[in-house]
């Protein structure tokens with residue numbers, strides 16, 4: 001949202017970014033499944049809103065389970081925090097007609113940005129399958145959105161360590177370029193813990209001329225066992241040194257948190273010095289780790305001014 005209360009599209013948010021401009025902070029959350037979870041999320045967003053993220057994105061549940069909740073949560077974010085929201089949308093379980101209907105509903109609800117994804121089926125349901133009359137890949141979803149609107153901001157996923165189903169890195173990058181050629185405004189990476197993966201990927205991204213802002217996605221490690229599960233699912237590599245540090249404190253959750261936050265701070269500091277346009281935090285609906293990282297990076301608020 002801008003100073004005059006206007007919602008900002010992803011294209012506007014990243015426009016004019018240069019190394020001299022502080023990177024855009026964005027935060028990703030998911031729609032909780034319980035009333036307690038709703039409260040935890042609101043507390044989290046209350047805490048993180050003071051860091052003035054440029055947008056908060058809200059995921060679309062695996063298997064399309066949060067169709068309505070995603071839109072409702074985005075509306076709530078925009079009215080409660082005066083912060084632009086980005087609604088995720090996946091192709092899972094929906095026909096094109098249903099996807100178009102959802103896009104219309106999102107627009108009527110005041111949503112100006114969509115993260116366009118193919119999606120994953122719920123755990124235990126095997127691989128992705130296209131429903132009759134539905135879409136097989138995210139580039140088709142981007143095209144579907146663009147067929148409806150040139151104004152909506154559209155984000156897509158990028159994979160510095162290669163999407164687990166991709167034949168190889170080159171074809172995965174070619175897929176990303178297809179998504180951008182179909183009309184995406186920005187690419188947001190899968191979580192990664194080795195900056196070298198991101199920086200090498202960015203070199204290739206630039207070499208093939210993908211041509212949109214490439215925003216690193218950072219998930220602070222707060223609990224080793226949980227992160228190991230998430231990393232295994234999405235193919236993220238946990239560097240040996242970091243894994244050993246976390247293994248050494250496997251019975252001490254506070255120490256794991258400290259190691260994880262220190263690692264994320266170091267990652268973000270290096271990425272910023274490398275001139276990234278923003279950092280997209282996978283907050284997992286908790287505020288403490290992100291808040292500590294933002295404070296450590298000097299983005300805390302002590303006099304009402306974001307540094």
Ligand SMILES: Cc1cc2nc3c(=O)[nH]c(=O)nc-3n(C[C@H](O)[C@H](O)[C@H](O)COP(=O)(O)OP(=O)(O)OC[C@H]3O[C@@H](n4cnc5c(N)ncnc54)[C@H](O)[C@@H]3O)c2cc1C
Nearest residue numbers: 059060088117118119120137138157163165166172188190
């Ligand atoms: C920033 C971000 C946000 C996310 N948010 C969500 C969310 O809200 N909900 C959710 O369920 N999941 C989410 N995911 C996870 C995502 O849905 C999965 O990673 C999914 O497996 C792939 O989605 P995609 O949009 O990258 O798919 P695609 O870009 O379609 O790629 C999927 C695979 O197909 C390959 N491919 C693409 N096109 C072709 C083609 N024409 N021929 C052959 N192969 C092809 C790609 O290389 C890749 O291996 C998110 C991921 C990221 C990085």
